[in-house]
Amino acid sequence: MPKEGITPRSQDYSQWYLDIVEKAVLADYSAVRGCMVIRPHGYAIWELIERELDNRIKATGHVNAYFPLFIPMSFLQKEAEHVEGFAPEVAVVTHGGGEQLAEPLVVRPTSEAIIGHSFAKWIKSWRDLPLLINQWANVVRWEMRTRPFLRTLEFLWQEGHTAHATEAEAEEETLRILHEVYADFAENVMAIPVLRGRKTDKEKFAGALRTYAIEAMMQDGRALQAGTSHNLGQNFARAFEIMYQTPDNRQEYVWTTSWGVSTRLIGALIMAHSDDEGLVLPPKLAPVQVVIVPIYKSDAERSAVLECCHRLKAELGGTFRTKLDDRDEVTPGFKFNEWEVRGVPVRVEVGPRDVQQATVALARRDVPGREGKRFVPQDGLVDEVRQLLDSIQQSLFERALRFREEHTVQVSSFEELKQAVETGFASAYWAGSTEDEDMVQAETRATIRVIPFEQPEKAGKCVLTGKETTQQVIFARAY
Amino acid sequence: MPKEGITPRSQDYSQWYLDIVEKAVLADYSAVRGCMVIRPHGYAIWELIERELDNRIKATGHVNAYFPLFIPMSFLQKEAEHVEGFAPEVAVVTHGGGEQLAEPLVVRPTSEAIIGHSFAKWIKSWRDLPLLINQWANVVRWEMRTRPFLRTLEFLWQEGHTAHATEAEAEEETLRILHEVYADFAENVMAIPVLRGRKTDKEKFAGALRTYAIEAMMQDGRALQAGTSHNLGQNFARAFEIMYQTPDNRQEYVWTTSWGVSTRLIGALIMAHSDDEGLVLPPKLAPVQVVIVPIYKSDAERSAVLECCHRLKAELGGTFRTKLDDRDEVTPGFKFNEWEVRGVPVRVEVGPRDVQQATVALARRDVPGREGKRFVPQDGLVDEVRQLLDSIQQSLFERALRFREEHTVQVSSFEELKQAVETGFASAYWAGSTEDEDMVQAETRATIRVIPFEQPEKAGKCVLTGKETTQQVIFARAY
Secondary structure, X not given: XXXXXXXXXXOOHHHHHHHHHHHOOOEEEOOOOOOEEEOHHHHHHHHHHHHHHHHHHHHOXXXXXXXXXXXXXXXXXXXXXXXXXXXXXXXXXXXXXXXXXXXXXXXXXXXXXXXXXXXXXXXXEHHHOOEEEEEEEEEEOOOOOOEOXXXXXEEEEEEEEEEEOOHHHHHHXXXXXXXXXXXXXXXXXXXXOOEEEEOOXXXXXXXXOEEEEEEEEOOXXXXXXXXXXXXOOOHHHHHHOOEXXXXXXXXXXXXXXXXXEEOHHHHHHHHHHOEOOEOOOOHHHOOOOXXXXXOXXXXXXXXXXXXXXXXXXXXXXXXXXXXXXXXXXXXXXXXXXXXXXXXXXXXXXXXXHHHHHOEEEEEEOOOOOHHHEEEEEOOOHHHHHHHHHHHHHHHHHHHXXXXXXXXXXXXOOHHHHHHHHHHOEEEEEXXXXXXXXXXXXXXXOOEEEEEEOOOOOOOEEOOOOOOEEOOEEEEEOEO | OOOOOOOOOOOOHHHHHHHHHHHOXXXXXXXXXXXXXXXXXXXXXXXXXXXXXXXXXXXXXXXXXXXXXXXXXXXXXXXXXXXXXXXXXXXXXXXXXXXXXXXXXXXXXXOHHHHHHHHHHHOOEHHHOOEEEEEEEEEEOOOOOOEOOOEOOEEEEEEEEEEEOOHHHHHHHHHHHHHHHHHHHHHHOOOOOOEEEEOXXXXXXXXXXXXXXXXXXXXXXXXXXXXXXXXXXXXXXXXXXXXXXXXXXXXXXXXXXXXXEEOHHHHHHHHHHOEOOEOOOOHHHOOOOEEEEEOOOOHHHHHHHHHHHHHHHHHHHOOOOEEEOOOOOOOHHHXXXXXXXXXXXXXXXXXXXXXXXXXXXXXXXXXXXXXXXXXXXXXXXXXXXHXXXXXXHHHHHHHHHHHHHHOEEEOOOHHHHHHHHHHOEEEEEOOOOHHHHHHHHHHHOOEEEEEEOOOOOOOEEOOOOOXXXXXXXXXXXXX
16 A cells, blocks of 8 residues: 555655655755755665675775875876766865865765875885775765765765785775675665666776676666776776885786675665655664564553563663653554555564464564564564575565566567656667767767676677677666 | 883973874874875774774763765854854865866865754654754864864764753753763773863853863873863854744744864873873773783794684684784784783783693783783683773773872962973863963963863952952863
C-alpha cells in the first residue's frame, strides 16, 4: 500500500526518489543552492558506510591522512587534462581575512594536485614506495543541476592516493581497490550487484591513463557509477615532479593512482532497494536493524507488554542495532508506518497475547504486508532475527541482480540499442570512436558506462559501425 | 639524551614544539599559507580522539549530522556580536562555476548560522525538543600567525549544536558537555588535568550568553584552551527565528548551545607530555601502543628471535595496538630511536638470550633510559604490558598535575601577578572591568583564562583594584 506523501515509482520515479529522501528524513535542502543537509538518519547510514570502507581500505595496507581544503589555482593548472576537466566547476576563494588574495584558492574538487605536491616532498627513494594514503573529506564541484546525494555542490567522500615504483604495481593497486574494496563493499554490504570494467576515453577521469569503475542498475533501469579507480600513469608525477631514486641510483617518476566513492552511494542505496512504502535498507547498513513495537490497550496490558519489550530489547540489543519504540502518544500503526518509511529491516511486535504465549510477531521490511510477517517463539529470538537479517541482506542482492538481468538486453542494431536504454542496459559490440560515442549519446542520452572485464569469446559486429570486433560494452542512461 | 634534530625545551620551547611535529612525522607544511597537512601518524591520533569523543557525545544522547561548508554572507550578519567576532577572519567564495556569485559565500568558521537556519525549519513543537546534534567537520578562520595544530587556517573539529525548551535545560546541557564529555576526555584519555570554569565577557564566544571552558597548562607554563561550551541563550533563536509551540500553545524562542574541540588537542597532547627525546603519548591515544624490536646478529639468531617476535606479536596484538618492526636494513638502535621519537609508550626488545631464557626487555617511553627498562618473563606478558600501559597513562596525568600545581601561584599584588605569569598560572582575586582586563593583558600578555567553578570561601582584595571580592580567576599567557 503506497504511503502518504510518497509518489509511486511507476508514476514519477524522480519524484519518488525525492519523496523517500524527505519522508525517511535522510536529507534536507539548505540555504545554499545545491548544498544539502545530511540529517541524522542519513548521516548514520554514511557512518556505517565509512566504517565498512575504512576497514577495507586499512586492511589493504592504506593509512589515512588529511590535506588542505584549498588548492592554489596554479596547482590545478599543472596537469593539462586535469585543469580542463575541473576548472569549469570549481568554487574560488578570492578574499581572506578582509583582503583580496594574491593568488585565488580553489576549494578542492578532488585532491590530486595538493597531494601531488606533498608526495613530491615525501618521496625520495624506492624505499618510500609504495606510498598508500587515503583521505576522508568534503569536496566541492559547481554542478548546475543537483539532486540530494546523487549530485550536490558539496559532497563527502574518501579519496585514495597512492604512488608506486612501477606501472605494473600501480595497475595492480588500481584493480585491487576496484575488486577487493569497492565491488566487495557494493555487493556484500550494500547488496547491490555491480558491473566491473574500464571506462572509455570519453568517460575517464581528467588526467588519468585509465579509469576503472563499478556500475550499478537503479530500479528505473538507469546506471549509477558507484566507484571509480584511476591509474594516473606518470601524468601527475610529471606535473608535480614526484621522483624517486631507484636501487641503482637513477631518478625516475613514480606511478600514481587515485580512487574514490562518495555520499552518492546513499542515493544508490535508496534507488536500488526502496519501494513505494519508503526506504528499504540492507541490514548491514541500517542504523536501526530491529525495532520493537509494543501493542496494548489497558494499563495492565501496558505494563506486562513493556516489561517483555524491555527484556527483548536487552537480549537483541547485545547483537543488533535495536530500538524500542515505547512512545505513548502515538499508535502502533503510526509506529509501523514510520519505521517502514525509514527502512528498518525487521520489526518485532509484542502484544498481550504474545506475552501470554511467549511469542512475538516478526515482520520483514523487504516483504511488506502479511506475507512478510509470522509469529515466532521468544525463546531463540536472537538466532531467529540473525537468520532473518541474513536472509534479507541476501534477498535484496538477489532481487537487484535479477532485476538487472531482466533489464539487460544484448543488442545487435542501433535501433535495438535505442529501445533497450529506455528501460535498462544495452550490451553491445562496439568498435566506434569517441565521436561515435558522442553521436550515440546525442541520439539516445545513453553513454558507454563500462567496458566489462568479462568479454565474449567470439567476435561480433559493432552496433553502430558494423565493424567486426571482440569488444562488448554496456550502454545506459546514467545518473 | 636529546635527539638529533630536536631542540631542547630549555633552549627554545617554541622550536622544540615544531621539531617534535616534524620528527614525529605528525604534520607538514602545505603550499597554502597557514594550512597544514596532517600526516598519517598525526591523523591516527586524531582518529583515536574522534572515536573516544564520538562515543561520549553519543552516550549523552546526541546524533551526528552534516551541514554545508558554505554560509551565505547575510546569515553570518544576522547575529550582531557573531558577525563582529567572525567577519574579520573569514574566507570568502566569490566565484563558482566560472561566474561571479550574486551573494558571496563564507567558508564556515563555525556553523551556528547555517545550523540555526535548519533548526528553524525542523523545530515546530515542544515535542521536537531537545534537539541534540553534533557535526564532525573542517572549518576555516583566516589567522595571521599560525602554528601546526595549535592555530591553522583550516582545522578539523566537532561542533555540537543543541536546542532546548528552557534556559535551565540549555545551561544543564552546556555544563554536562564541559564536565562529562570534555573534562572527562581530557583527564582520563589525554591524561591532561584541566581547570573548569567560565570565561569573562572579554573572552567569551561571539554571540554567547556564557562560555565555559577547560584550560590546560603546557610545559612552558602557558595555558591552552582545550574545549569550550557555550550557552547561547536566545541570541541565535531570535536571529534565525527558531521558535516552538509550548504545550499550552504559545510560540516561544528556543534556547541553544554550541560546543567544540578541535585538532588543536593534538598540539595540547604534544606540549603537555613530550620531552627532549620526542613525542610522548598517553597509551589511550597512541596509534601504536607496543612496538616489538628483534635483536640479532647471525642468521641463526635471526630466525629464532623473529619466530619468538611473531608469537609475541600475535599474543599482544589481540589486546593492544602492536607493531613488530622486523626491518632488516636498519639497526635495533635506529629502531629504538625512531619509535621513541614517535612516542610509542612501550617497547618490547627480544634478543637471543631472551629467547633462551623466555624473557623480554620492557622499556617505558615516559621514563627514558635504563631506569625505565626491565626484564620480564614472556609468560604473562599481556598482563604485564596492560599494567604498564595503565601505569604510564596514570603517571603522565600525575606528572602533568604536579607540574601545574608547582607552576600555579596565589598572587596578591599586580607585581606578583606579572612575575607569576612568566612561568605559569596566577590565581588572583579579581573585581576588575573588561577595560582592566585589557590593561593587564597589555602589561603582562596574560589574560583571564577562566573563572574556576571552585571558588574560595572567604573574600580577598582584587589584585588590581584592591576592591574586596569573593571571585578568584586564573591569569595566564595562552596559546
